Amino acid sequence: MMFDIFGKKVYETVVKWGIEHYKKEYETEVSFDCNESFWKSRDEFYKKMNEDEKEIFFGILELTMIDTVSHVLGILDGSSSLAGGGFFEPEIKINGEDMVCDLQDSFLAYVEEQEKCEKG
Known part of the structure; x- marks a missing residue:
């Protein structure tokens, strides 16, 4: 049960x-007294996109977030290794339930479930 909830x-x-936060962030006007060129460039880049391009952009962000979370969970639960090797034996319990090798699987199972719901 903890597997599904996690x-x-x-x-x-x-x-x-995160996606909702980024959508709000990108829709927020950057202050003109902001001297950082990155923020101005980011604002200009986003404003040039049409609605379809914005949907693709946020889809890319979502996929990047999913991949990153999955990889970190895989490292923590021992199902993925760290760059350059090294051996670690994580012991992870959530509410007393052993989650070794289940963190990444739990997350990806939920992602797959969401994708099926969106398609069907």
């Missing part, structure tokens, strides 16, 4: 909330 909660907290 994946869902991580997805909702990191991916779903």
